[in-house]
Amino acid sequence: MLNLVVCIKQVPMVSELPWNPKTGTLKRELAEGMMNPACAHALEAALQIKSRHGGKITVVTMGPPMAEEVLYEAMAMGADHGVLLSDPAMAGGDTFATSYTLARTIENQCPDFDLVLCGCFTSDSETAQVGPQLAEELDIPAAAYVEQLEIEGRMVRMQRISDNFLEIMEIKLPGLVTIMDRVYAPRYPSLEGLMQAYERPRIKILSAKNLALDANAIGQEGSPTKIINVYSPTAEKKNVVLKGTAKKVVDEIFNKYGEKISSAMGKDLKKM
Ligand SMILES: Cc1cc2nc3c(=O)[nH]c(=O)nc-3n(C[C@H](O)[C@H](O)[C@H](O)COP(=O)(O)OP(=O)(O)OC[C@H]3O[C@@H](n4cnc5c(N)ncnc54)[C@H](O)[C@@H]3O)c2cc1C
Secondary structure, eight states, X not given: OEEEEEEOOEEESSSOOOEETTTTEEOGGGSOEEEOHHHHHHHHHHHHHHHHHOEEEEEEEESSGGXXXXXXXXXXXXXXXXXXXXXXXXXTOOHHHHHHHHHHHHHHHOTTOOEEEEESOOSSSOOOOHHHHHHHHHTOOEXXXXXXXXXXXXXXXXXXXXXXXXXXXXXXXXXEEEEOSSSSOOOOOOHHHHHHHHHSOOEEEEOTTTTTOOGGGSTTTTXXXXXXXXXXXXXXXXXXXXXXXXXXXHHHHHHHHHHHHHHHHTSOGGGO
């Protein structure tokens, strides 16, 4: 019987959201939330491990109160328990503060965990840092960007693709893996699963105080990352008129723009 923990982040459903230029954070309240795609793959991997080896799955999310939705969805898919970390004191946390918060929660709520599964990255911030940092916080071995895995005794055997090579790796349990968004296509929540998730909710809502977290290590206070500036890149267009004979114009084009044309064509024009 394995004790599995899946960390799930709720992300905005649309990719282009307005942000608050003062704080550099997204205006999440303007978009509906959804389960981060790679987290859904991590959950599917956990569900398949559970069906082969038995055990229980606890899903953990840190976010605003609406993040609770992803816990219901996870339970409708087959997770057993949910933990929502929602506290204004945790808001604005970077990956460092997030990893600290998730680690203390896992130690508190699932002290005898065997395997923690995370998505390889999120679709809104995409740093891919939380998984490895969380393993550091929990002082356990980890492997990132895992395509497929199997539990063999107290060992996880994994495959991942790195620089076009297929790597086969093993780590001892307890351990942590971050799952790629390719192999474990997430199942749809069943109607029965949805009814059970909403009729018998098994979600704990915890604050920083409940977990006795160090106030200096969470939220903005505990975040060494400072966003200096956020802006939309703008493309500038300039019209240039070349005059003279055809030969002169062509020579000028090649002299001025030869390198750009070569790279766009994928051919070195000088060698042609
Ligand atoms: C009140 C509140 C408001 C927040 N507002 C924002 C916001 O506006 N923008 C924002 O990006 N974040 C917000 N967060 C969450 C937190 O700050 C980010 O989750 C964190 O910085 C992760 O960065 P990332 O997306 O680059 O993670 P990555 O390292 O890319 O994520 C990799 C994996 O780590 C795990 N993971 C990451 N974040 C979480 C999480 N929060 N809960 C559970 N598992 C997680 C998932 O498995 C994910 O697939 C908020 C949190 C709280 C409590």
